[in-house]
Amino acid sequence: MTLLRAENITVSDADTPILHPVSLHLSPGEPLVVLGETGSGKSLLAQAIMGTLPKDLSPKGRVVLGDRLLDAARPVGFRPLWGREIAVLPQEPWLSLDPLMRAGAQVSEAHRLVRGLGAAEARAQAQEDLARLSLDGAEDRYPHELSGGMAQRVAIAAARAGGARIVIADEPTKGLDAARRDEVADLLLAELAQGGGLLVITHDLALARRIGGRIIILREGKVVEAGVTRSVMAAPVKEYTRELIAADPETWAARRKPPAGAAMLSATGLAAERGGHRLFSDISFDLCEGRILGVTGPSGCGKSTLGDVILGLVRPAAGRVEREPGLPPTAFQKLYQDPVAAFPRHRTLGRTLFDVACRHGQTQGRIDALMPRLGLAPALLNRKPGAVSGGELQRLALLRLLLVRPRFIFADEPTSRLDPITQKQVIGLLTETAEREGCGIMLVSHDAALVGATADHVLSLAAPQKHTELNAPIVAGALQ
Template sequence: MTLLRAENITVSEGDTPILHPVSLHLDPGEPLVVLGETGSGKSLLAQAIMGTLPKDLSPKGRVVLGDRLLDAARPAGFRPLWGREIAVLPQEPWLSLDPLMRAGAQVSEAHRLVRGLGAAEARAQAQEDLARLGLSGAEDRYPHQLSGGMAQRVAIAAARAGGARIVIADEPTKGLDAARRDEVADLLLAELAHGGGLLVITHDLALARRIGGRIIILREGKVVEAGVTRSVMAAPAKEYSRELIAADPETWAVRRKPPAFAAVLTATGLAAERGGNQLFSDISFDLSEGRILGVTGPSGCGKSTLGDVVLGLVRPAAGRVERAPGLPPTAFQKLYQDPVAAFPRHRTLGRTLADVARHHGQTQCQIDALMPRLGLAPVLLSRKPGAVSGGELQRLALLRLLLVRPKFIFADEPTSRLDPITQKQVIGLLTETAEGEGCAIMLVSHDAALVGATVDHVLSLAAPQKHTELNAPIVAGALQ
C-alpha cells in the first residue's frame, strides 16, 4: 500500500513557475531520494508536500496520504498531520530549535505533546534518542552551546519523536562528518524496517548512494531523470546527471601549492574549552598570504571554536594569536556555517549587499560581477533571506564577504549546502581569492577528498584533548 502520493506538484512565485509538475510516491520500506543542485527546487517540493511554503509562493497539485486527499493550494489542511503522520527534518537546525530550551527538553517535549508519553518516560526516551545519535551528555545544553553538526542531530531527534510513519529529511546530514552522516542515514533507514516511508532531499552523492531505493534528479525545477538509485548513480542516462555525478570532489585535480609569503597570522599554543571540557590544546601554526589551511575532524571537536579563537571572537584558554601589523580588524572575516542566521530576515538581500559594498568603498558593479561567478541569478537580490535556498544564501554570504576584500577568511563548511557542481565553482573562487588577492584561508570541511585537492596543509582535530600537529603538506590528494 502506498503511504504517500504527490501528483503534479507545482510552485509559482506570482506568475513565474519555479517548480514544474512533479509527481512521486512513497511505498513502505522503500526510500526515495530527490537529488539536485542548489536552487533546483528540492526543498520547495518538500515544503509543498508538507504545506509549509512561504506565503508569497503558490503551490498546486494534490497529496494523497493514506485515505486522506489534500489540496496543496490549501496548506492549512496539512497541519493536523504534522508530527503524527508526516514529519520533516529541517535543513536549518538553528531555526527549528528553541534557543531558550535545553536539547533534552526539546526532544522530550515532542514525545510528551505529540506521542502522549508521561513526563518521566518522555525524558528517558529523549536521553536514549540523543545517546543513539552520539549526544550523550548534551541534553542539558542550549542550542548556542552546540556545534552545527550537534544541533542538526538534536533537530533530527526532536522531529522523529512524534512517531510519524513518513519522514521527509531535508539535507539531514549537512555539516556532519562521514561517520556521523552514515550513522544518521542508517538511523533513517532503520525506520523503514517497520513499514515507514522516507523521502530524502539532498545534494550529497555519498548520502544518496547510502540511502539507495529510488531517485529523482531535479534541475531548475524540472525532473531530469528518475529510476533506481543504484542504476542511475552507476550509469546516468542524461547529460546533466552525468555532469552532476562527475563533479564529485574525488575527481578533482590536486591544487598546486603556492610559494610562502609574509605571515598573515601566527597561532602559538592555542587551547580552548567548552562547558568545562577541553576541546583542543597546544595548537600552533603560521598562515601566510595565499595559503589555505584545511581544518578537519568530527562534529563537536572544536573546529568552529578554533576559528572563533583565531578571529578574537572567543578568548583562548591558553596561547595567543598574532596578526600581521597594519591590517584593520575588517581584514579578518568569517564565512559562517549557517548563513541564514547572519542575514537580516526582513531586508532584501540586494539592500544588505549594497550597504556592505557602500561601507567598504565598493559599487553595485562589483556585486553584479560576482553574482554570475557564484552561479547566482540577479532576481535573488529582490528577495529576502527566507525566500532563497540554503545553498543560494551560502553563496550570497561569500559574495558579501568578498566585498570587504579580506586578508584572512575563516570559511566554516562553506560548501556544506552546495551540490557538487556549485561546490566546485565556489571552492574555485575561494582559491582564486587566495592566490589573486593574497588572502589566507582556514577551510573547515568534513569532505576529505575536497580538502585533499584544495588545501596546502591540514590541521586535523580529533576527540577533545587530542590533535595532529600542523606539520605535513598535502601529498597526492591524501591527508598526512
C-alpha cells in the same frame, strides 16, 4: 500500498514558475531520494508536500496521504498531520530549535505533546534518542552551545519524537563528517523496517548511495532523470546527471601549492573549552598570504571554535594569536556555517548586499560582477532570505564577504549546502581569492577529499594525540 502520493506539484513566485510539475509516491519500506544542485527546487518540493512554503510562494497540485486528499494550494489542511502522520527533518536546525530550551527538553517536549508520554518517560526516551545519535551529555546544552553537526542531530531527534510514519529529511547530513552521515542514514533506514516512508532531499552523492531505493534528479525545477538509485548512479543516462556525479571531490586533482608570502597570523599553543570540556590543546601554526590551511575532524571536535578563537570572538583557554599589524578588524572575516542566522530576515538580499558594498567603498557593479561567478540569478536580490535555498544563501554570504575585500577568511563549512558542481565553483573562487589577492584562508570541512585537494596544509582535530600540521595529501589519506 502507497503511503503518500504527490501529483503535479508546482511552485511559483508571482507569475514565475520555479518548480515545474513533479509527481512522486512513497511506498512502505522503500526510500525515495531527490538529488539536485543548489536552487533546483528540492526543498521547495518538500515544503509544498508539507504545507510549509513561505507565504510569498504559491504551490499547486495535490497530496494524497492515506485516505486524505489535500490541496497543496491550501496548506492549512496539512497542519493537523505535522509530527503525527508526517514529519520533516529540517535543513536549518537553528530555525527549528528553541534557543531558550536545552536540547534534552526540546526532544522530551515532542514525546510529551505529540506522543502523550508522561514527563519521566519522555525525559528517559529523549536521553535514549540523543544517545543513539552520539549526543550523550548534550541534553543540558542550549543550541548555541552545540556545533552545527550536533545541532542538526538534536533537530533530527526532536522531529522523530512524534512517531510519524512518513519522514521528509531535508539535507539531514549537511555539515556532518562521513561517520556521522552514515549513522544518520542508517537511523533513517531503520525506520523503514517498520513499514514507514522516507523522502530524502540531498545534494550529497554519498548519502544518496547509502540510502538507495529510488531517485529523482532535479535541475532548475524540472525532473531530469528518475529510476532505481543504484542504476542511475552507476550508469546515468542524462548528461547533467553524469556531470553531477563527475564533480565529486573524490575526483578532483590536487591544487598546485603557490609560493608562500609573509605570515599574516600566527597561533601558538592554543586551547579551547566548551561547557567545561576541553576541545583541543597545543595548536600552533603560521598562515601566510595566499595560502589555504585546511581544518578537518569529526562533528563537535572544535573546528568552528578554533576559528572563533583566531578571530577574537572566543577567548582561548591557553595560548595566543598574533595578527599582521596595521590591519583593521574588518580585514578578518568569517563565512558562517549557517548563513540563515547571519542575514536579516525581513530585508531583501539586494538591500543587505548594497548596504555592505556602500559601507566598504564598493558599488552595485561589484555585486553584479560577482553574481554570475557564484552561479546566482539576479532575481534572487529581490527576495528575502526565507525565499531562497540554503545553498543560494551560502553563496550570497560569500558574495557579501568578498565585498569587504578581506585579508583573512575563516570559511566554516562553506560548501556543506552545495551540490558537487556548485561546490567546485565556490572552492575555485575561494582559491582564486587567495592567490590573486594574497588572502589567507582557513577552510573548515568534514570532507577529507575536498580538503586534501584544496589546502596547502591541513590541521587535523581528529588526531587523538597532539594536533600537528601535515601535508594535505597525507592527512586526507589518513582520514579516508
